[in-house]
Amino acid sequence: MKTSRRTLFATMLTLSTLAVAACGGGGSETPAADGKVTLTYALWDDRQQPAYQQCADAFQAKNPGISIKITQSGWDQYWTxxxxxxxxxxxxxxxxxHLSRYPELAANNQVLDIQPYVDKDKLDLSIYQKGLADLWVRDGKRYGLPKDWxxxxxxxxxxQVAKAGIDPAEFATWTWNPTDGGDFEKAVAKLTVDGKGRNGLDPDFDKNDVKTYGLALETGxxxxxxxxxSHFAASDGFVFTDKNPFGSRYNYDDPKLAETIDWYAGLIKKGYMPPYDQAGKLGVTxxxxxxKAAMVTTGSxxxxxxxxxxxxxxxxxxxQGRKTMINGLADSIYAGTQHKDEAWKWVSFLGSAECQDLIAQNAVVFPAITTSADKAMAAHKAAGRDVSAFVEEANDPQGTFLYPITDNAAKVEQLVLAAYESVMLGKATASTALPAVNTEVNNLFQ
Amino acid sequence: MAATLLARPLGRRTARRAGPSWQRGHGRIALVFLAPALIGFAVFYLVPTVRGLWFSFTDYNLLSDPAVVGLDNYGEVLSDQVFWNALKVTGVYVVFNVATQTVLALGLAVLMERLTRSVMIKAMVLLPWLVPNVTIALLWMWLLDTNVGFVNHVLEQIGLAKQGFLFSPDQSILTIASINTWRHVGYTALLLFAGMQLIPRHLYEAARIDGAGEWRTFQRITLPLLRPVLALVLVVSLIGSFQIFDTVAVTTEGSPVNASRVIYYYIYEKAFTQFEFGYASAMSVFLILLLVALTLLQMRLLRASTSDLA
Incomplete structure (x- = not known):
């Protein structure tokens, strides 16, 4: 009796321990049945998934030993x-x-340095849009191959533009400045219409009863x-960091930024842009x-x-001219992958003209390879959209500045967002709130 | 928590008895039956708590090994304005949510008790509670949107000004609290309604014979005799309300400025978007202390609430 009880106890203990161990273990690789390697590939944009599936199909046809499994989740969940x-x-x-995320991942040795592979394959990096490939290099190590911009x-x-009597041809040369907003603000004012049909330039314009805002406001x-x-501030001469990539000091205390943000928040006070608390989280679309809004600045x-x-x-x-932020995505290899060589094969295929031409045909994003980007523009044109504005800006050597790449990006975002929101809500002015938060931001880099 | 409460008195009793319990034969078999609960408690409560406590003394970003920094995290928490603001915001949320929810639920319970016998209606008040939190948050975010939302459309139709609701710094946390009041009021009302069934009918008959009106009956009979149930409901909603996270995560993400950054959301942000796991753990330890205080309050209240019916 005694033994049996002890055995029972021991068995139960073992069983429960096993159950617990089983929970913790997990994550085993899918067994390669016929020596075939399965690579998982993660992306966040559901609109791009079909295009990359085509790339994967083409890749698998050329490399029968490797199969690609694509997983997709939305931007927020993707990083978590x-x-x-x-x-x-x-x-x-x-x-x-993403440029804002890779420094942290690289610093923690989670991303594979692909420079040795690039050297071995003598990969030509000049096929990509200027500057894109070098964004992914830190201290001589390369952490990604550009895919789009x-x-x-x-x-x-x-x-609404026609109704306001504006000729869209004027947009080709319109101006902006932080004092009176230039042609841009004039257009915004003309497009703003109140409940009685008066536009923003009318002296009787009622800013408390706006039917259509000239400029939509995206929160965040x-x-x-x-x-x-960012484009307004940069065209006024504002530069985010001391150097890019990998600056270690932010310039949020720059008076040029303050006057830009104050001008931007001023559009709300004038009734040309919806109040920040009423802009909502559903996006501008x-x-x-x-x-309810006629115009907005937005990403390609x-x-x-x-x-x-x-x-x-x-x-x-x-x-200081016309300036747009240019940002690029890349494909990175997980440092802990079991199949480094196969993963490189897939990454270099994703970065090849063959795959990027396929992406171009789907006309969702602009591929990193310049010849493929031209094909994307043609595909947009075929779909009845003229997207030359985005491409011409990108091709202007003086017209672009890079997305700021620094460490502590998530913390910087949280701090500056709070300061920015207090300005947009009219609770503070940019010239006091931004220098204060700049000190906090730069303390992160001490 | 339940596991600790159960385990403690049991441990005391065995210790007080004469002779080692092993020799009396029941101890071992008792242990066998306790094993699943004990292991579950150890794996899901004890180990994570101790680990969290350990992390709170380290600088840990999830991907590299933790580096011990002593009490640095705690010092930082104490001087972190956002942390104290998050506690304040959470406090406002809890007070507003529990107050509105309990008062409305009490009213609803009385209506159910006095005016209807319909099971259909009783089931209907429970409906919002059956819908997942995230769905409710999304639903209200659309309804309350300033530009395309239905509520603001109605406000404008009757000549009132548009409201920012979720994204207005003054209304944000109250709006979130109201959404959760709406969701939980039916459930709370049902609990109170069940409590009312325990009150003997003859007391109401006696009151009516004595000429007491509806309000006086409620004040002098329903409310005092409902006290034990009311105390329980209050305390349970207080603890539940403190855990506000999902509505904030789905709708405002702490904005505008820090107006809706409640404590659990702030801890989550620190741990999983800014990778300051050590710091997040230190905040969690503060929160444990706070919740222990709340739990002690809970026990005190429950002990005090012996029924007046005896």
């Missing part, structure tokens, strides 16, 4: 999911990487204002589609979400 999998040592072999331009409602975008204000990644009523125009020319 990726972090969890990196911690568990079970990350996708190859994943889409994006710039900012203006999207407007063609019908505190630290980098990629789609919101529903507002524009409902005809949103092109395919705009319908027939909308057209694109270049950004206005500021005191």
């Amino acid at each position: 999911d990726l972090t969890a999998k990196l911690v568990a040592g079970d990350a996708p072999d190859v994943f889409t990487d 994006d710039t900012i331009a203006v999207v407007y409602n063609t019908e 975008g505190g630290a980098y204002g990629q789609g919101q204000w 529903p507002m524009m589609e409902a005809g 990644w949103t092109i395919s979400s705009w319908g027939k009523d909308f057209a694109f125009a270049p950004l206005p020319v500021g005191p």
